Amino acid sequence: MAVPLLTTDDEGESRPTSLLIPEGWRATQVYGAVDKALALPAGTTKKSLAKANLKLPNDAEGNPEGYLFPATYPLGENPTPEKLLTAMVDTANKKFTGAPVAAGAQRNALNVYQAVTIASIVQAEAAAKEDMGKVARVIFNRLERGMPLQMDSTINYALGRSTLKTSTKDTKIDSPYNSYQRMGLPPTPIANPGDEAMTAAINPTPGDWLYFVTVKPGDTRFTADYTEHRRNVDEFNRLQQSASKQAGAGAAK
Structure with a gap:
């Protein structure tokens, strides 16, 4: 399961501050976790792939499977699926192209x-x-x-x-x-x-x-x-x- 770390905002409502992606998760699980962490309708993150402009190898043909690197990602201010997916792929590229x-x-x-x-x-x-x-x-x-x-x-x-x-x-x-x-x-x-x-x-x-x-x-x-x-x-x-x-x-x- 996704393990978002929670904090409390000024109104007293709990919201995740970061998202942990475990090793071995499939892309579909990552998409679902991002949707949940950002309180978005199911399927939103997957649909965002088209505009995320991820830096994937040519062999991937636009499929980020394998490049959504497992780690803890801070959500920061105004988080979006595109920002989170980009952070995961950028992390993978740093790890894999070294x-x-x-x-x-x-x-x-x-x-x-x-x-x-x-x-x-x-x-x-x-x-x-x-x-x-x-x-x-x-x-x-x-x-x-x-x-x-x-x-x-x-x-x-x-x-x-x-x-x-x-x-x-x-x-x-x-x-x-x-x-x-x-x-x-x-x-x-x-x-x-x-x-x-x-x-x-x-x-x-x-x-x-x-x-x-x-x-x-x-x-x-x-x-x-x-x-x-x-x-x-x-x-x-x-x-x-x-x-x-x-x-x-x-x-x-």
Whole structure:
């Protein structure tokens, strides 16, 4: 959720003084948070994109996904959606076009926009910050081997949802974001990554991993062996089914 910091004006009414955008939020979530913080009708911020004149890379084709940098933004006097979106994109450009990121992207045969796209997948997929470098390595290893990424987070983005459960039917949807069916990276970032995810995307942890699954909180398993990965996935599914049964039993009491 957005976490606006509140202050009280002269009339005694509370109004937000700044807006916190968390790491990993999608553009749609950011738009909604800005609308709420500025007490605007839903959809106002998204409509303001056309006149915001954001400094986005050419590859973005006007879509700010990935460049609404997660941080705390002061609202200041007379805040507008255009001002806030501009501040977010300007912050992203300062972070992403600096020497470390630009050089890191080039070192991995990427342009900066591709690096941001990888970082957005890392942000969405990694269960913990210490796993981010390994998740990035899985992405690179799959790209280098000509394997589809098969990342559930890209399916979730295509369907506008967030869930751990991806069905076989889901993996067959017709979308450029379906990384089960389409090769390479999705056409845009799928979220707005923070510093740690960006660092992981340009400095992936060395390893031969091709698969990973978070079996339970704090237990993400990486492997290059498909048979071992299937065992890990089966364990994840068993734990999920057990949790569902326990939840159902609790609800029935």
